[in-house]
Amino acid sequence: MAPVQAQVLPINPDSGIVPVKVRDGIDLQINGEHYLHTGDPQMPLLWYLRDVLQLTGTKYGDAHGENGADLVLLDGKAVSAITLPVAELAGRQVTTVEGLAADDGTLHPLQQAFIDEDAIGCGYCTPGWLIAAADLLRRKKQPSDGDIDQLPNLCRCGCQTRVRRAIKRVAAGKTGQP
Amino acid sequence: MSEQRINDTIRLERRRFLQVLAAGAGVLMIGIRVADAADAPLPPALLGDTFYDLGAYVRIDSDSNVLIGARDPDTGTGVATALPRIIADELDADWNQVSVILLGLGVADDNGQPHWIYGRQIGGTGSSIPAAWGDLRQAGALARWLLLQAAARRLGMPADRLRCDAGTVIALDGRRLSYGSLVDDASTIALPDKLPPLKTADRYQLIGKPAGDVDAHGIVTGQAHFAIDEQDGDALVAVLAHCPWPDGTLERIDTADTLAVKGVVKVMQLTPEPGQPWGSTVIAPAVAVLAEDTWSALQGRQKLKLEWKPGASGSESSAVLEQQAVAVLAGTTAPDMRVRNDGDIDAAGKKAARRLQASYFQPWLAHATAEPMNCLVRLDKDHARVVVPTQAPQKAWAVVQRLTGLAPAQIEIRVPRVGGGYGRRLDHDFVAEAVMLAKAVGKPVRLLWTREEDLGHDYYRSGSVHQLSAIIDRRRRVIGWNQRMASASALAHRGVPDNRLWTSELQADQLPAGLLPNFRSDWYALDSAIPRGPTRGMPHLSNAFAVESFIDEIAHLLKEDPLDTRLRLLGEPRQLPLGTGGALDVGRLLNVLKLVADRIEWKNWLRSVNGLGIACWHVEGAYVAHAVEAAMQGEKLIIQRVVCAVDVGRVINPLGLEGQVAGATLDALSTALNLAITFKGGQIQQHSYKDYPLASMAQLPDAVEVITVPGDRTPTGASFLAMPTAAPALANAVFRASAVRVRRLPLMKELLRLL
Numbered sequence: 001m002a003p004v005q006a007q008v009l010p011i012n013p014d015s016g017i018v019p020v021k022v023r024d025g026i027d028l029q030i031n032g033e034h035y036l037h038t039g040d041p042q043m044p045l046l047w048y049l050r051d052v053l054q055l056t057g058t059k060y061g062d063a064h065g066e067n068g069a070d071l072v073l074l075d076g077k078a079v080s081a082i083t084l085p086v087a088e089l090a091g092r093q094v095t096t097v098e099g100l101a102a103d104d105g106t107l108h109p110l111q112q113a114f115i116d117e118d119a120i121g122c123g124y125c126t127p128g129w130l131i132a133a134a135d136l137l138r139r140k141k142q143p144s145d146g147d148i149d150q151l152p153n154l155c156r157c158g159c160q161t162r163v164r165r166a167i168k169r170v171a172a173g174k175t176g177q178p
Numbered sequence: 179m180s181e182q183r184i185n186d187t188i189r190l191e192r193r194r195f196l197q198v199l200a201a202g203a204g205v206l207m208i209g210i211r212v213a214d215a216a217d218a219p220l221p222p223a224l225l226g227d228t229f230y231d232l233g234a235y236v237r238i239d240s241d242s243n244v245l246i247g248a249r250d251p252d253t254g255t256g257v258a259t260a261l262p263r264i265i266a267d268e269l270d271a272d273w274n275q276v277s278v279i280l281l282g283l284g285v286a287d288d289n290g291q292p293h294w295i296y297g298r299q300i301g302g303t304g305s306s307i308p309a310a311w312g313d314l315r316q317a318g319a320l321a322r323w324l325l326l327q328a329a330a331r332r333l334g335m336p337a338d339r340l341r342c343d344a345g346t347v348i349a350l351d352g353r354r355l356s357y358g359s360l361v362d363d364a365s366t367i368a369l370p371d372k373l374p375p376l377k378t379a380d381r382y383q384l385i386g387k388p389a390g391d392v393d394a395h396g397i398v399t400g401q402a403h404f405a406i407d408e409q410d411g412d413a414l415v416a417v418l419a420h421c422p423w424p425d426g427t428l429e430r431i432d433t434a435d436t437l438a439v440k441g442v443v444k445v446m447q448l449t450p451e452p453g454q455p456w457g458s459t460v461i462a463p464a465v466a467v468l469a470e471d472t473w474s475a476l477q478g479r480q481k482l483k484l485e486w487k488p489g490a491s492g493s494e495s496s497a498v499l500e501q502q503a504v505a506v507l508a509g510t511t512a513p514d515m516r517v518r519n520d521g522d523i524d525a526a527g528k529k530a531a532r533r534l535q536a537s538y539f540q541p542w543l544a545h546a547t548a549e550p551m552n553c554l555v556r557l558d559k560d561h562a563r564v565v566v567p568t569q570a571p572q573k574a575w576a577v578v579q580r581l582t583g584l585a586p587a588q589i590e591i592r593v594p595r596v597g598g599g600y601g602r603r604l605d606h607d608f609v610a611e612a613v614m615l616a617k618a619v620g621k622p623v624r625l626l627w628t629r630e631e632d633l634g635h636d637y638y639r640s641g642s643v644h645q646l647s648a649i650i651d652r653r654r655r656v657i658g659w660n661q662r663m664a665s666a667s668a669l670a671h672r673g674v675p676d677n678r679l680w681t682s683e684l685q686a687d688q689l690p691a692g693l694l695p696n697f698r699s700d701w702y703a704l705d706s707a708i709p710r711g712p713t714r715g716m717p718h719l720s721n722a723f724a725v726e727s728f729i730d731e732i733a734h735l736l737k738e739d740p741l742d743t744r745l746r747l748l749g750e751p752r753q754l755p756l757g758t759g760g761a762l763d764v765g766r767l768l769n770v771l772k773l774v775a776d777r778i779e780w781k782n783w784l785r786s787v788n789g790l791g792i793a794c795w796h797v798e799g800a801y802v803a804h805a806v807e808a809a810m811q812g813e814k815l816i817i818q819r820v821v822c823a824v825d826v827g828r829v830i831n832p833l834g835l836e837g838q839v840a841g842a843t844l845d846a847l848s849t850a851l852n853l854a855i856t857f858k859g860g861q862i863q864q865h866s867y868k869d870y871p872l873a874s875m876a877q878l879p880d881a882v883e884v885i886t887v888p889g890d891r892t893p894t895g896a897s898f899l900a901m902p903t904a905a906p907a908l909a910n911a912v913f914r915a916s917a918v919r920v921r922r923l924p925l926m927k928e929l930l931r932l933l
Contacts, residue, residue: 040440040473047473051415056407057400059597061548062629066867069548097400111398118390118833121841122254123397124404124548124597149876156546156598156872157254158844161881162837 026090030055031099041087046070048086049096057097057127061154068153069124071131072096078135078152097127100134110134113166113174121157129153133167142171236265236321242345242358244271247281250310251301251569252393253599254841255897256834259392261310264830267384268318268377271357272345278392283571283591292579292586294572301569302599302714304798304895307830311893315376321364323374328363329355344383379828379890388833393595403594405567406552406626413554413622414443414468416615417475419482420635421463422861424450425489425707428463432483436467439481441474446618448611456671456709457605458577461635466615472626479628491707491860496542496641499704503643503664506702507537513662513700515680518757521696523649526658532650534735538724539922541854543639543713546870549597550632553612556622557582562589562613567596569603577606581613601712605637633870634862637711638855640666640704642683644724649696654736656747659694664702665720668710679703684717685758689725689795692754692762693747708857715901718797719846722902723909723923726793730910731919739783740910741775741792766801766825766887767794773823773885774805788818789915793903800894801825801887804843804907810916813930817847817879817908822900824884827891835896840882842900848873850905851926 025038030053037048049055049072058081061069065080072081073095100108110133113119120126132151136143148164155163237245246265252258262278284295298309322342329347330337332355339350347355379385396402421428433445448464465482469475527533547567554565555578562582568574571591578589596603612625627635642665649658667679680701691697713719729747733740751765771794783790787809794803807819822843829835852871856863864870909920912929922928 043473047471047476050407051471051473054409055400056403059404059548060406060550060626062867064866064868067548067872097398101399107398114398115390115394118394118837120254120391120394120397121837122252122548122598123391123393123402123595126397127400130398145880149874151875154867154872154874156548156600156845156848158841158848159837160844160875160878161840164875164880 026086028086028089028094029092030094031096037086042085044082045072045084045086045089045094046081049081055096055098059124059127061125061128066154067125068128068132068151071128071153073131073135076135076138078132097130100130108134109170110137110166113169114163117162117166117169119159119162119166121155121159125153125155126159129155129159129163133163136167137170143167236269236317238321238325238357238361240358240361242272242275242356244269244276244345244357246276246278247296248278249281249284249296249299250306251299251571251593251596251599251603252280253302253569253596253603255302255306255838256391256831257301257306258595259389260307260830260834261314262392263384263389264310264314265318267382268315269322270342270344270383271318273384273389275345280593280595282593283575285572285575285586285589285591287585287587290585292572292575299571301596302601302897303569303604304897304899307893307895316373319374319376320369323370324364324367325357325360327367328360331363331367332360385830386828386832389831390833397595404549404597405554405565405594406549406597408554408565408594408624410554410556410563410622410624413556413624414470414619415472415475416466416468416612416623416625417472417479417628418448418464418466418611418625418631419479419484420461420631421486422634423486423488423491423707424462424709425491426463426486427489428465428484429487430483430485431465435481435483436478439469439474439478441470442467442478443470444468444619445478445482446615448614451610455673456637457607457711458580459607459610460614461607461637461709464611466611468615468619468623475626476628488860489707494706494708494860495858496856497858499666499706500539500641500643503702503704504537507643507645507662507664511702514703515677515701517680517684517699517701518686518691519698520691520694521658523658523660523696523698526649526696529651529657530649531652532735533647534650534728534732535645535647536728536731536921538644538646538727540642540644540720540723541923542641542708542856543849543853544633544636544855544864544870545598545600545602545713546633546872547598547600547602550629551602551608551625551627553609553625554622555609555612555616555625557613557616560584560588563592564590564609564613565592565594566606566609567603568593568606568609569596569599569601570606573604574606574609577609578613581610581617600714601716602636604712629867630865633864633866635709636855637668637709639713639716640668640683640706640710642720644720646724646728648728648732650732650736654738656690656694656732658696659690659698661699661725662702663700663721663724664704666704666706666708666710668712668716670710682712682717684721687756687758687762688718688721690729690747692756693749707860708862714845715842715898718795718898718902719905722793722795723850723905726795726903726906727909727919727921730791730906730913734913741771741780741783744771744792744794760799762796763801767796769887770794770801770803770823770825770885773887774803774821777821777823777883777885778805778807778819780805783914786914789911789913791907791910791912791914793906793910795902797899797902798894799827800896800899802899802903804900804903806904806907806911808908808911808915810912813933815851815912815926815929819883820847820879820881820904821883821885822904823887824896824899825887825889826894826896826899827889828893829886829888830893832886835886836884838896839884839886839900842898843882843904844873844878846901846904847878847908850908850923851877852924854924854927
């Protein structure tokens with residue numbers, strides 16, 4: 001790199017501080033990390049996660065988010081990532097399935113409960129169920145069967161009864177350390 | 179494997195060998211490979227053709243970690259857990275030290291012909307476990323034998339004074355050697371003259387014990403990769419717009435707006451190759467948009483201006499096809515196949531005290547896999563790398579080979595965990611599409627079908643009409659059964675001879691065949707250009723619904739308890755020979771039926787306010803029964819209890835089996851309640867989950883009570899075992915709850931029409 005020319009910089013050449021122009025873009029917060037998105041603001045979050053960040057835990061299910069495989073937490077609330085343009089995300093916090101576990105790898109109680117109850121079919125829609133269930137438990141610590149019935153996810157493998165058990169296991173506080 | 183030193187081999191059959199490979203210091207590998215000239219002189223033949231399928235391998239590292247290969251694609255059936263546990267048990271491995279790897283396709287070049295290194299590799303057809311039971315145990319047993327010999331040599335005592343437990347060899351005097359400490363020695367030991375004996379059942383440590391899915395941690399943390407998650411550097415994303423008609427043509431195309439989308443690179447056309455069977459080439463003419471990323475490709479696809487012209491199929495309608503079925507079943511034309519004709523149904527008719535006839539109407543169905551069709555292809559001059567969600571990697575290989583002309587071993591097929599199969603991924607039209615595009619564009623291609631394409635361009639299950647007639651004598655015995663079915667074969671356009679087309683639609687041995695003196699089963703072929711192919715539970719799903727509903731109708735006519743009618747029809751426990759080999763064990767069928775009846779408290783059947791329904795079936799040597807308790811709250815159907823009993827012989831992984839049984843039950847209920855594909859003007863009318871509504875959590879029962887019959891018979895598959903009886907048990911329960919007999923699926927729509 002060429003040496004910085006002191007005479008054109010309005011700062012002390014010895015300070016080591018180099019001015020950086022702020023780039024235009026959207027400040028995205030995903031799983032606690034900041035990303036500056038400078039591309040198409042209309043890009044749905046799902047494709048940003050999958051194609052740009054290569055966070056592929058959030059799945060494509062359909063164009064309208066009808067099967068729940070594309071759910072993420074937006075400020076704690078489950079929302080469909082394919083219907084959410086990144087333009088709407090400035091200053092908001094997104095958590096994907098990759099961000100559910102603690103930094104040290106300790107699983108979220110729901111993740112552990114899904115393992116304990118083997119609440120997995122092919123596993124493709126599982127991240128979406130986890131996100132929806134996390135949102136439910138945030139709103140209601142002791143959800144009723146009727147509350148669980150409201151989960152929007154679809155699953156052809158038929159994991160629903162095992163997912164129900166996993167959620168109840170967490171609500172009952174039965175999932176502690178792995 | 180070619181660079182590895184081959185120490186020794188045991189001959190399995192003409193071409194493949196159990197093999198010990200010294201893959202480098204500190205590793206013992208048991209694998210198999212294809213014979214070549216270097217193998218001469220061959221060791222004596224040790225195994226007959228029964229073991230033709232041997233294929234998975236075991237690797238033990240010096241730190242005692244064990245790597246076990248899973249050869250069959252896991253579409254959610256649990257075979258990536260169950261198959262390695264079969265090997266691990268025979269090896270006496272410590273399951274906590276076992277890592278499972280998905281093998282991908284094993285193919286070697288034998289003078290230009292493919293040789294399948296791992297033997298059969300197919301998932302989701304119910305055959306993985308039975309096949310593994312026949313061969314995979316050998317790999318574990320051989321590895322254990324070698325470790326024992328190495329330990330014997332080191333300890334200076336005979337091997338029969340040693341035993342293995344959880345990754346350790348233990349001597350009678352208490353000395354212990356870990357497997358890892360023995361692998362160097364073990365890989366130098368000559369193979370035995372004959373294969374070491376397999377364990378007796380009393381020594382099983384893992385088989386029969388519950389185990390969670392080996393991929394569970396990766397799945398719940400979002401780290402597990404499906405094919406759709408794979409990237410390949412500069413790969414272009416391709417999304418498609420298929421012609422609404424498989425035989426249609428592109429009349430006009432305007433790509434200007436598409437090409438103006440930032441990121442869009444190219445627009446290309448795809449056409450089915452003439453003469454290729456269904457499932458091997460493009461499913462319908464298509465226009466592909468190739469772009470640098472998915473979002474650009476999708477936007478570009480939306481901006482395509484296309485005019486398609488219908489072909490001959492443009493006049494087809496599912497409603498008209500059903501009318502044709504009704505007409506042919508009402509007429510006297512000879513069937514396309516007389517599948518079975520026991521006794522003399524016409525003579526039996528003369529002894530009839532009563533007759534009953536009913537027709538059952540079942541819709542076309544789509545696969546609706548969670549992970550839509552996708553495929554990643556990188557083509558180099560002498561290599562193809564394909565990552566694909568397939569149930570049958572050898573068939574995927576054949577498509578790639580045909581389109582590239584590459585030598586067998588130059589084609590690499592990787593199969594990560596698969597997001598649902600249900601038979602859809604036994605076909606490889608989407609692989610053909612991806613290869614054609616990669617070839618034409620000269621870059622790797624990541625093909626992605628949208629859900630709209632996925633539902634609108636499938637190899638569907640045909641709709642069907644069943645016309646059933648029963649002849650009942652004065653003593654209230656069913657003495658005659660005449661079954662006439664019309665459907666469009668799933669085997670058409672696939673090179674299957676006309677006289678075998680019926681085999682995808684019904685079975686000669688299905689209930690109540692063999693139980694009645696006079697039994698006739700006829701199949702009538704419907705003709706349709708709408709693509710069809712293998713679907714989960716076929717042909718049992720449609721037949722069990724018709725037959726098990728009709729038995730309830732017979733019971734109702736005779737004013738009997740439908741459980742009694744079934745028990746009477748089944749008769750005494752006995753073995754009935756099946757035309758396909760083997761026998762129907764009536765005792766095992768009675769057992770599962772009685773188990774679900776007891777659990778749901780069938781004795782309340784008559785006076786229960788809720789409706790109770792029951793059904794039983796047999797599939798490839800396995801037995802299943804469902805009992806359902808349902809109630810009507812106005813127009814709302816509440817499924818209060820579902821009990822399912824299965825007898826699959828020996829259970830490898832009870833937790834996995836329970837998941838399969840509960841899952842298949844819910845899949846069958848969801849399908850029966852809500853789902854139908856229809857077409858009009860040759861166009862499929864369902865394009866989203868709104869049109870094809872898999873059951874919501876609220877519609878499904880809160881629990882499925884699974885009863886597993888313990889057994890020591892050779893294990894059978896269970897991937898769709900619990901599908902066939904769920905819907906008829908539900909329909910029978912609905913009849914008791916509402917007095918409405920539903921003879922047409924989907925059930926909810928018909929129930930609301932009739933209420």
